[in-house]
Amino acid sequence: MSTAIAEGKTKLVFDVGKGRVLLVFKDTITAGDGDRRDQMNGKGEINAKTSAILFSELTKGGVKNHFIEQKDERSLVVRKLQMIPVEVVVRNIATGSIVKRLPIKEGHPFDPPLVEFFLKDDARHDPLLNYAHMEHLGLMRREEAIEVERLALAANEVLQDFLDPKGLVLYDLKVEVGRDGSSLMLGDELTLDSMRVRTKSNGEVLDKDLYRRGENLEVVKKAYVRFLEMVSN
């Protein structure tokens, strides 16, 4: 295969022409802005499949995104986007960084959901951004940021509606966006690396928080597989 046009912590990107790229999901799992890193056998396949299923739900729900098709077990064909180096986080229930940064208690429900923007900059530990910062840094104009917020909230709603009947609670979700010409759409991935999901019945954690907490890789993988099975039928 040709050389990758980009490689990140968990994916490789190959230009396949006609305005498309191939995203190849690696078996790498990382935490702490890349400080901790392990190989989890089968993760690439699990995350490619999970992303394909969840992006298909967004498409059905009318939320603009890059997904075209799954190419092989660990690869997706997607629309090639000019990615904006911003992480957009939608929070339904408070956990993670927000309860450390702000006087908000673990488990606090946000209604409506809360949206935050962070600069993708591991060396700076992904600092929080407001509209003025994004405008100043040439990342997004205010009108674009508002549209991105709408996209992220729409994705959150579609995913909540999809996961709820399966007995799953979406605590929060991180999306990345890009430009296709002048149109904005969701790109990157929708996986347990980028969402927090717990079971409704007994609050079991199924996402990367297991790895962040130092659980062994077998436990993490079991949770990822269990989630994939739950969303597959």
Ligand SMILES: Nc1ncnc2c1ncn2[C@@H]1O[C@H](COP(=O)(O)OP(=O)(O)O)[C@@H](O)[C@H]1O
């Ligand atoms: N549709 C797309 N078009 C072009 N690049 C994309 C698309 N979706 C995701 N990417 C890029 O793929 C790269 C690899 O992803 P990843 O391994 O998750 O990187 P990172 O370590 O920066 O999070 C990232 O730079 C991401 O912006």
Ligand SMILES: [Mg+2]
């Ligand atoms: Mg990433």
